Amino acid sequence: MSVGTPTVYRWELRKLRSQKRTYLGLGAAAFVPIAFAIALAVQRGAPNDVAFGKYLHSTGLALPLVLLLFGAVWMFPLITALVAGDIVAAEDHNGTLKTILTRSTEREQIFAAKLMAAATYAIAAIALSGVTAIAAGSAVSGMHALTSLSGTHISVARGLLLVALSLVVYSVPILAFTAIGVLLSTVFRNSAAAVVGTLMSSLLLQLLTIIPGLSGLTPYLLSTQFNAWQGLLRQPIDWAPIVRAVWVCALYAVPAVIAALLVFLRRDVDGG
């Protein structure tokens, strides 16, 4: 008889709550939109060349959307990797795998709990970032109607809903990054290597898109899926990129999770 996975998951969250790294990531997730809003308040200019950039001064709803565009390059992947890349490697670093694996907990339970904890954190970071961005944006620019990518009028209420949904859609590639982070954490058994490796995989995928012959791959790259939410801000809503994001991300995440699980189940726990 072993313990329920929810118990293990609660303790994984408790561990995250007790580590500085978690607050570093969440702090960055909250700080960046605030810094963005402060910059908007002190100057009249705005990044007009990005989608929604020109609405930054007219409504607070634009700030979270612009943040999602900028954050895709490295901010959100980094915040995600910070915890996902550490979650198994930290146990190796502390030598604590032997401590938890000699209780009444199966390895697959520990793994599942860690995966869920890393995912929970990543989603919390995005949610925190989004909420902070809406608050900071509306503090600076007020809460007003938004203009969609198709040029149509979006009411405040519908705008809020679409921003929330955008955050949800944005979580999909973030969860794929979580899976990659956990895989590298399991394989490298070293937190720094796994964090850097996850980030590098994000940057390398984005580099691929600028190679001429490979442009056909673009729709299937993980980084591309960070733009899927924009489908929500068209009139009518374009679901195609969102649907594609789901299955493309699954193509990355599922093998990563399976590989990580197999490595974790079979590995010798001989450090520490």
Place this chain on the structure above:
Amino acid sequence: MSAETPVEVRGLVKRYDGLVAVDRVDLTVDPGDVFGYLGPNGAGKTTSLRMMLGLITPDEGTVRVFGRDPQASVDALEGVAGFVEAPRFYPYLNARTNLELCAALDGLGAGRREIDEVLDTVELRDRARDRVGGFSHGMRQRLGIAGALLRRPRLLVLDEPATGLDPGGMRDMRQLIRNLAATGMTVLLSSHLLAEVEELCNRVAIVRRGRVVYEGTLADLRATAGTRYRLRTTDDSRAQAVCQAQPGIESPTLTAGLGISFQAASERAVAELSMALTEAGALIIEMAATHASLEDLFFALTEGAAGEGAAGERATGGGPSTSDVAVAP
């Protein structure tokens, strides 16, 4: 493979690229045993214990704890607790929270009272609110014991538990192990200290380079050594010749100034030797039995002929000696 037998290991092998860390080890620990797993550094003690706890996979052989396979499921560790090498905890959590985590993963519902109890047992109650990151080696060692006791084990596996403790800590640790054994708990204890094993254990396995070279009681081991005799006479060189000719007298060696040392097949042979010496005119000044020390036997087993340099000499040169290491208090 009985469900009553705490540990049953057969043909256990673990290789690390070319190096055979554990080499066809057979081991049986019976209920109530305080079993010593004794060997020098690198003999493969920790590696064996890791396999018994399901932390690493054997290349060959089987492990059964209470009849179950720890490789198959963590369920096999029901009733088993312990640690290999230094116990490790989350440095950013305090001692109590670490134990709460352990209890939660045990699913035994060990609550505040049980945690207080084990903290008291290892005398860490007053430090329970401190982060483990700031603990000394000895405190972590004691917390490791506390974590193990929280499982209310029937089998306690300890890997060199007294290593790195100060003399007082070592004494306390041994007292604790004795107390636990007195409650009927089976203990499997690895050590490279003969004295520790001799003091605590009723049975031992001595390992050398991954192989078990002796399994049994230390008393039996001592008996296998036979008895050596020390002899001084009025004419040692004549006495040496008599010894060499005398039936039942083995490997007499003459050391100038120290007399002769020999082994005898029986006490009768010794009595007959004394007659022969007298007849030959080498009158006995002193003839006394000496026992090989356990330490000598231990070195002979673990280093032996194939042992390295200086250590090997200690084993072969092991004449009569009384070493403090070998003397049980």
